[in-house]
Amino acid sequence: MKLNSIEIRIETTAMDALMVRLFDAIDEANMAWVIAADQALRKAFDAALIDLVPSYTTLLVHYDCQQLTHSEAIQLIHKALSGLTPVDTQAGELHDIPVWYDESVGPELPLVAKRAGLSVKELIEQHCNHDYCVFALGFAPGYGFMGLVDEALATPRLKTPRRKVAAGSVGIADRQTAIYPLLSPGGWNILGRTNVPLFEHAKRGEPLFRPGDKVRFRAISRAEFEADGGDTTPMEERP
């Protein structure tokens, strides 16, 4: 189903921030609208924009209240988004992400496989057999929330989050999948590790993944991972 127009709601969320609400549920089809709204708002606010944070169904507009009053900012959003049309989602990039799936760096491989009633090998095939949509960036620099993972693979977050999840860890939480860009605490079920430098890209202001992009994981061997400079230190041995 393709929507021709959507209902746009503008809500006060802070002294100098407004929430633009486009949808009420997570859907890949949202992204074409969210990206279109992102582009329109950046253009309309220009130098009066301090930050614009798109997410699954919303965009947070943080504007400069020395340049605009609250009601002027609301008017500007209305104007910028009137007659909004979705972008062409085919325009998003498709990323090929090599992952070394192994229990030493992906301790939840057996757990997720067991819940899904699959062998570890089948689980890996399933995780690789889908182009995941990047819904939002957040949590950490360059961290992309992607989905939707096949219903059978959906696994709730760990009851007790790990204090240290290695950089490059690829995980699943419910129906989402993601890569940890840097060593951080986290509660996702970890299946493997990649060596793509998400953090370095974000630090340069050029994120590897952008909302609306597609990501496909590809299983590689330990030898290939090592040849690429990957860190094979097992998860639980991290100091």
Added chain:
Amino acid sequence: MSQIATHQTQKGMVVKQAGPLALIQDVGRFGVGHLGVTQGGAADWIAFRWANWLLGNALNSAALEIVMGGGLSFETEHEVRLALTGADLDAHLDGKPLAPNVSFKLLPGQRLVFRQPRHGLRAYLAFPGGLNAPEVLGSRACTAREQIGGLHEDGKPLKVGDRLTWKGTAPALRRIPEGQGPLMPTSGCRLPIVLGSQIASFNGRALFQAFNHPWKVDNRADRMGVRLTGPALHGSLTGIISEGIPLGAVQVPPDGQPIVLMNDRQTIGGYPRLGALTPMACATLSQCLPGTEVWLTPVSASQAQEDYRKQLTVWC
């Protein structure tokens, strides 16, 4: 890397003992939320600006945010004029007490030490022309969780042996006009909050209690968030689809105890919110020691903006 190497050979001010937390900060990192990069920056932005103002610096110049004190001490390798504002951390210069909100001269051989919080929590120490530190995404703010910023580009706080260097040589000699300097909060202080759209999801009892009951600043408080304890607030929402989080957002997780999200907050999150503290209220809260009682007092966005613009005029 070569830039850092130069800093380490230049003369400067050396950390002789590290306290619990001293970070290089400026006004923060903006226009980067869409990358998942947090805002960072001085938590008490008012005291921070006064520190730079005292030396005639650009108001966003990098300075030190010193939390608690805890024995943090410095010696300088050449004479320098510094400005100290914000919390009274029982600072001493060669054994003599040094009250905040002044600029002062530090001579080689003298020792500057920060002992413990007497009033407020965060002190700001500004340097002529601002501190030298690597700039990442347009800011020198140091964010530990993201491993961004700091002398060694790892987001880590100051440690023994670190050498701070600065850009300027001839600071201004200014005094804060009587009655205008940064005030440290006292128990029972008011924190203006702009109510947000999810306010309607809280039940009537929760809404009454949120604004008619004192909240206690918990010891689970850092640059990411400050937890408040009091009556449990409940409503029809326990979680929402993750959306952008503004500075000062007061989110309420399922246990009903609000968390105010501060400078180093995550960029998106999925708990319902009462609204967001104003930037001035965030500055106040950042100076509250655990146990301080605070009141959430609703204010309109336009009134809050008026108060904010008025505050900005004091440095013009």
